[in-house]
Amino acid sequence: MSSAGGDKYQYLAAISVNIITISYGAFCGWPSASFLELSAEDSPLETGPLSPKDQGWVASNICTGGLFGTLLFTWLSEKIGRRQSLLWMALPNLLGWVMIPFARNPMHLNIARFIGGAAGGGCFTVIPIYVAELASDNIRGVLGVFLVLTCNAGVLLAFILGYYFNYAQVCWIVSTLSFVFVGCFWFMPETPQYLVKINKTEEAEHSLRYYRNIRSNPAKELSEELQFELQKLKPTEKPSADGEEIEAETTGVTWRDFAEGKNRKAFLIGIGLISFNQLCGCFAMLIYTAVIFQQAGSSLSPTVAAIVVGAIQLLGTYASYVLVERLGRKILLVVSAVGIGLGQSAMATYSYLQVLGIDVTSFGWVPIAGFSFMLFVAACGLLSLPFLVISEIMPQKIRSTAMMITMTVLWVISTCTIKMMPIFTETMGMHGTVYMFASLSFAAAVFIAIFVPETKGKTIEAIMASL
Missing domain, CATH: 1.20.1250.20 (MFS general substrate transporter like domains)
Structure with a gap:
C-alpha cells in the first residue's frame, strides 16, 4: 500500500x-x-x-x-x-x-x-x-x-x-x-489510534491521512487496503442491554485484561524479552570497557577506546535497521543472542586461562575481538529489537500499561546488574561472571526460538492470531 x-x-x-x-x-x-x-x-x-x-x-x-x-x-x-x-x-x-x-x-x-x-x-x-x-x-x-x-x-x-x-x-x-x-x-499530529481511543474519529482520520501522505485525496480514490485501515479506526457499536460492555471499553485497564489468554502470553513474552535485554550482561559489561582493552594490552586511551566501542554499537544498530524488514525480528534476535553467548564465552575462556597461569599473551587480541563481536551482534538484535517487538505484540488496550510494566522491569534489572557487577566479579571472578552472562544469552536464544512470534509486516490482528 x-x-x-x-x-x-x-x-x-x-x-x-x-x-x-x-x-x-x-x-x-x-x-x-x-x-x-x-x-x-x-x-x-x-x-x-x-x-x-x-x-x-x-x-x-x-x-x-x-x-x-x-x-x-x-x-x-x-x-x-x-x-x-x-x-x-x-x-x-x-x-x-x-x-x-x-x-x-x-x-x-x-x-x-x-x-x-x-x-x-x-x-x-x-x-x-x-x-x-x-x-x-x-x-x-x-x-x-x-x-x-x-x-x-x-x-x-x-x-x-x-x-x-x-x-x-x-x-x-x-x-x-x-x-x-x-x-x-x-x-x-497525535496518533490515529489514540484519537480513536478518546472518541475523536474525525481527527483520527485526518491524522492517518497525514501519516499516509494522502491528505488531498478524496476517500473514493484510496486503495481498498487504506479504506479498510480507515474503517478499523472507527468505533464499533457493541449491543448491550445494561451498557456494561460499552462502559468496560471506556474504562481503564484491569487485571482481567491481562488474564485473557493471548494478552497474557503477549505480556509474558514482553517481560521475557526485556529481562534478557539486560540479563545478557552487555549493558553492564560496557562499564568494563577500559579494563578489557587494558587486559588485552591495548595502547588505546580510555576516551579513544570508548569511541571505538560507540562506533561498533552504532554500526551494529545500523545493521539491524537494514536487516529488520529483510530477515525479520525473530531470526535477528536468535542470531544476536547466540552471537552474544559465543563472544562472551571466548572472553571468559581467555580470562579463565589467565587465572590458571597459562601463557595466553599470543592471544591478547581475543578479549577485544570477543568484546567487539559481542557488542556488534547485541546491537543487531537483543539490545535493539525487544522495544519494537513488545510494542508490536501488545494489544491496543493494554499496550501503554504493559509497556510501563516491562520498562519498569528493565530499569530494576539494569540497576541491579550494574550494582551487583563488582560483587559478581569478586566472588566468581571475571571469567565466572562472563560465563554466567553467556549462559543467560544462550537461554535467551532458546526462549526467543520457542515463544517469540515473527511480527515482520503483520497487522496486530495477525500477530495476535499467531500467539
Whole structure:
C-alpha cells in the first residue's frame, strides 16, 4: 500500500521524535570522558575528586530516573496523549543537561542524572507506542529501530565531544537538542489510534491521512487496503442491554485484561524479552570497557577506546535497521543472542586461562575481538529489537500499561546488574561472571526460538492470531 512518497511523513515523524533520544543517548555516554575530568586532582567540584563510589551512584542514577520517567510519562501518554507527553519530555531532558555545569558536589550530579534519566524512561516507553500506532505494517520495523539507532548515535556523539571539549561544554552543546526536538516535533499530529481511543474519529482520520501522505485525496480514490485501515479506526457499536460492555471499553485497564489468554502470553513474552535485554550482561559489561582493552594490552586511551566501542554499537544498530524488514525480528534476535553467548564465552575462556597461569599473551587480541563481536551482534538484535517487538505484540488496550510494566522491569534489572557487577566479579571472578552472562544469552536464544512470534509486516490482528 505504501509507496516511498506515502511513507515520507512517517519517516519524518520517526526522525523528529527520536531527536530527543539522541540527547538521551549522549546523557548515557557523558560519564565516559567526564569522569576522567571530575575524578582528577584538579576536579571542578567543590568537594574534590569524584570517588569511585560516587561515580557508581552518578552513573547508575540514570536508571533510577528512568524508572520514575517510565511511570510518569506512561501515565501522561494516556491522560494527555502520546504527542503531548513526548513534548513534555524535553523539559527534564533540558534540565538534566543544564544542571550539570552548575553542580558543585556529587549530590548535584545525582539529581541532574535522575532528572535526565526520567526523560529516557519516557523515550523508551512512549516512543515505541507512538511509532507502532502511526507506522504502516511494511515499515514499522525500520521506524522502530530508529529508537536504539539514535540512542547509540547519541552515545557516540558524547564520546567524540568528550574527546575535544570539557564536561561542561559537552552539556551546553548537547542541551540544544532539546530545542531542536521541540521545533521539529511540534508540527506532528497525535496518533490515529489514540484519537480513536478518546472518541475523536474525525481527527483520527485526518491524522492517518497525514501519516499516509494522502491528505488531498478524496476517500473514493484510496486503495481498498487504506479504506479498510480507515474503517478499523472507527468505533464499533457493541449491543448491550445494561451498557456494561460499552462502559468496560471506556474504562481503564484491569487485571482481567491481562488474564485473557493471548494478552497474557503477549505480556509474558514482553517481560521475557526485556529481562534478557539486560540479563545478557552487555549493558553492564560496557562499564568494563577500559579494563578489557587494558587486559588485552591495548595502547588505546580510555576516551579513544570508548569511541571505538560507540562506533561498533552504532554500526551494529545500523545493521539491524537494514536487516529488520529483510530477515525479520525473530531470526535477528536468535542470531544476536547466540552471537552474544559465543563472544562472551571466548572472553571468559581467555580470562579463565589467565587465572590458571597459562601463557595466553599470543592471544591478547581475543578479549577485544570477543568484546567487539559481542557488542556488534547485541546491537543487531537483543539490545535493539525487544522495544519494537513488545510494542508490536501488545494489544491496543493494554499496550501503554504493559509497556510501563516491562520498562519498569528493565530499569530494576539494569540497576541491579550494574550494582551487583563488582560483587559478581569478586566472588566468581571475571571469567565466572562472563560465563554466567553467556549462559543467560544462550537461554535467551532458546526462549526467543520457542515463544517469540515473527511480527515482520503483520497487522496486530495477525500477530495476535499467531500467539
